[in-house]
Amino acid sequence: MAIRFLSALNRSGNPTFAIELESLWDEYEERKTKEARLVRDIDVYERLVQAKEYEVRERGEKDLENFFLQWEEMITTPEVRKWTKSLLHERETFWSRRKASAVIIFVLGM
Secondary structure (H helix, E strand, O other): OOHHHHHHHHOOHHHHHHHHHHHHHHHHHOOOOHHHHHHHEEEEEEEHHHHHHHHHOOOOOOOOOOHHOOOOOOOOOHHHHHHHHHHHHHHHHHHHHHHHHHOOOOOOOO
C-alpha cells in the first residue's frame, strides 16, 4: 500500500511523522472518528462529482449509472448525504434533458 511506502520513506528522517501518518491513515480507512468519517465521505462524494462531470463532458455518451448505485451505503454523514442528493438531482436533470433532446435523423433515398 502506498501509505506504508510513504511512511517507510520517512521513518529514518522523521519517525514521529511516519507513525502519525500511518495512524491517521488507519483512522481514515477504519472510520474511527467523526473527522475520519467526514473525510472519507467527502472522498466518495468527490468521486461521484468526477463521474457526473465525465458524463456531462462526454455529452451523455458515457452513462456511469453503476458508479452511483451504492452511494447510500458508502456515505454516512448527514452533510455529505445532502450534497450527494443534490448532485444526483443535477445528474437526473442532465439525463432527462439529454433524453428529451435526442435527435433523430431520417435519410431519404432517391
